[in-house]
Amino acid sequence: MVISRNVTCVIIGAGHAGLAMSCCLTDLSVDHVLLERGEVANSWRTERWDSLRLLTPNWQSRLPGFKYQGEDPDGFRDMPEVIEFIDRYAGFISAPVETSTRVTSVSSSDSGYKVLTNQGEWHCKVLVIASGACNVAVVPTISEAVPSKINMLTPIEYKNPNQLADGGVMIVGASATGTQLSKEIQLSGHQVTLSVGEHVRVPRVYRGYDIKWWMDSTGILDERYDEVDDVNRARRVPSLQLAGSLDRGTLDLNTLSSLGIKLVGRMVGMRDDKALFSGSLKNVCSLADLKMNRLLDNIDEWITNNDHLVDINPRERFLPTLIENSPPLEINLIENNIKTIIWATGFKPDLSWLDVATLNRKGQIIHDGGIVNFPGMYLIGMQFLRRRKSSLIDGAGDDAHDLSKHLKAYLDG
Amino acid sequence: MSNTTVVDNGVNVEALLGAREALSKAPEAAKFSWRASCEWKNGTHSKTSVEGYFGLGSEQVHKKTFSFDADHPEVFASEDHGATPVEIVLVGLASCLTAGIAAVAQHRDIQLRSCKATIEGGMDIQGILGIDSDVRNGFDGINVHYDIDADATPDEIRALVAQSQKRSAVYDIVTNPTNVSVEVN
Numbered sequence: 001m002v003i004s005r006n007v008t009c010v011i012i013g014a015g016h017a018g019l020a021m022s023c024c025l026t027d028l029s030v031d032h033v034l035l036e037r038g039e040v041a042n043s044w045r046t047e048r049w050d051s052l053r054l055l056t057p058n059w060q061s062r063l064p065g066f067k068y069q070g071e072d073p074d075g076f077r078d079m080p081e082v083i084e085f086i087d088r089y090a091g092f093i094s095a096p097v098e099t100s101t102r103v104t105s106v107s108s109s110d111s112g113y114k115v116l117t118n119q120g121e122w123h124c125k126v127l128v129i130a131s132g133a134c135n136v137a138v139v140p141t142i143s144e145a146v147p148s149k150i151n152m153l154t155p156i157e158y159k160n161p162n163q164l165a166d167g168g169v170m171i172v173g174a175s176a177t178g179t180q181l182s183k184e185i186q187l188s189g190h191q192v193t194l195s196v197g198e199h200v201r202v203p204r205v206y207r208g209y210d211i212k213w214w215m216d217s218t219g220i221l222d223e224r225y226d227e228v229d230d231v232n233r234a235r236r237v238p239s240l241q242l243a244g245s246l247d248r249g250t251l252d253l254n255t256l257s258s259l260g261i262k263l264v265g266r267m268v269g270m271r272d273d274k275a276l277f278s279g280s281l282k283n284v285c286s287l288a289d290l291k292m293n294r295l296l297d298n299i300d301e302w303i304t305n306n307d308h309l310v311d312i313n314p315r316e317r318f319l320p321t322l323i324e325n326s327p328p329l330e331i332n333l334i335e336n337n338i339k340t341i342i343w344a345t346g347f348k349p350d351l352s353w354l355d356v357a358t359l360n361r362k363g364q365i366i367h368d369g370g371i372v373n374f375p376g377m378y379l380i381g382m383q384f385l386r387r388r389k390s391s392l393i394d395g396a397g398d399d400a401h402d403l404s405k406h407l408k409a410y411l412d413g
Numbered sequence: 414m415s416n417t418t419v420v421d422n423g424v425n426v427e428a429l430l431g432a433r434e435a436l437s438k439a440p441e442a443a444k445f446s447w448r449a450s451c452e453w454k455n456g457t458h459s460k461t462s463v464e465g466y467f468g469l470g471s472e473q474v475h476k477k478t479f480s481f482d483a484d485h486p487e488v489f490a491s492e493d494h495g496a497t498p499v500e501i502v503l504v505g506l507a508s509c510l511t512a513g514i515a516a517v518a519q520h521r522d523i524q525l526r527s528c529k530a531t532i533e534g535g536m537d538i539q540g541i542l543g544i545d546s547d548v549r550n551g552f553d554g555i556n557v558h559y560d561i562d563a564d565a566t567p568d569e570i571r572a573l574v575a576q577s578q579k580r581s582a583v584y585d586i587v588t589n590p591t592n593v594s595v596e597v598n
Contacts (some may be wrong), residue, residue: 290571
């Protein structure tokens with residue numbers, strides 16, 4: 001017999017975003033349940049590589065009613081620490097989490113939504129999708145033309161360099177994931193070739209303070225989705241080339257080149273055993289250098305207007321990205337002993353269970369700042385959902401406050 | 414911005430943004446097909462004309478037919494009735510990037526006073542002559558140099574040029590592979 005239960009609100013996913021929403025709904029006395037396919041913080045437990053640390057400093061992971069209280073506010077959490085932090089938050093807010101409950105279908109019903117799971121069905125008036133922005137690795141179709149002798153991995157499958165065959169590794173994509181994996185794998189003794197498309201370059205530390213501290217203090221992270229020129233473009237901006245490393249080192253392309261990593265243009269095709277690269281490498285690097293300098297200009301200007309700050313180092317500009325004069329346009333993978341390709345080409349949510357017609361032609365949920373174009377349905381924890389910081393743990397709180405208020409007003413009619 | 418004069422690079426940005434908005438809602442209308450027809454004259458001389466194209470869901474025509482002579486210079490034992498085809502590729506790239514710079518400048522409220530490009534493509538003709546199969550037929554590299562006078566900082570001008578490359582069709586055609594299918598009746 002299928003168990004059928006009623007609740008006002010179902011939250012799908014008990015990660016930081018779902019839990020932040022839970023806290024806000026509790027404050028508004030909205031009864032709810034969080035359905036979690038695994039355990040709390042499941043993606044952090046199962047879909048990340050071993051060495052990953054958060055890009056944001058410890059102090060910056062603030063959730064409603066909860067913040068870092070340890071001895072190392074400027075450090076970067078490793079995965080066990082992230083899991084422990086989120087787990088502790090779930091306990092702190094007494095979140096009503098149903099673990100090991102995998103949602104298999106969501107459809108609309110007369111009274112709201114019907115949610116089918118492997119542990120019975122739920123009926124709810126309102127629904128919050130908090131199942132994560134990065135469940136599925138996006139792999140371009142050119143991967144289909146890669147010779148079968150080459151191993152291919154996504155960052156979700158990659159755990160550490162020990163799983164790689166001896167020989168060279170090509171990493172496609174130079175955002176946070178691709179640059180971090182490039183460094184780790186190159187240092188483990190594999191020759192890495194990094195295929196670079198559009199990317200976002202920033203220094204880890206600027207004028208003595210962490211770049212995330214500047215982005216937080218200057219208000220850049222609080223920029224709202226309805227204030228930017230083109231929110232669709234803002235939502236597509238690649239992740240920053242950053243790592244939460246103990247040495248607080250910058251992870252730009254110049255750093256990677258100095259480690260011996262070979263830089264090539266965006267991978268645009270395969271011809272027999274040859275990978276083909278775009279001739280646009282210089283321009284994507286110029287775009288990133290110029291954009292970084294605009295960010296640093298904004299920080300400098302903010303410093304000028306906020307002269308109470310102490311211990312600020314002098315203004316600094318970094319060397320432009322150094323690219324060889326004629327980077328290769330093709331590489332024969334077999335002849336060059338490249339044994340593995342890692343597709344660090346982005347992630348997308350897994351919405352395969354969503355049977356409500358609210359997806360656009362690209363398979364993305366149609367929403368206005370997390371208010372889905374289906375009454376009583378909400379989305380949280382996505383890139384630039386309502387603010388530039390929306391995808392950060394630190395961004396969940398403000399978004400949950402806004403959306404829970406809207407949700408409550410909807411329930412109150 | 415502190416300047417009170419109206420920036421005018423002769424680009425109707427409102428119309429372009431309107432088209433962008435309209436086409437994002439009707440992506441089918443965004444499918445264009447560009448055409449040219451080429452007729453051999455004599456020797457290496459040919460004349461290519463462009464007139465019609467497809468776009469916005471229907472057949473369209475230019476205000477008039479444009480034609481282009483292509484030939485090779487006398488050092489190739491030709492009669493030099495027109496630019497070489499590879500020079501016409503350079504024409505396409507330079508004019509595409511330049512148009513882009515004007516449009517981006519208009520959108521960013523930057524007045525252009527002058528914008529001049531020189532473009533140069535290197536080629537080892539051992540490739541096309543079949544002397545050395547390790548030498549490619551096409552350019553071994555293309556260098557473009559811009560001299561731009563505009564109401565903007567040097568970095569803002571560099572950003573115009575970078576953004577124009579990012580949005581340029583010909584830049585994409587030249588830097589990335591394209592499937593080409595040639596059939597004979």
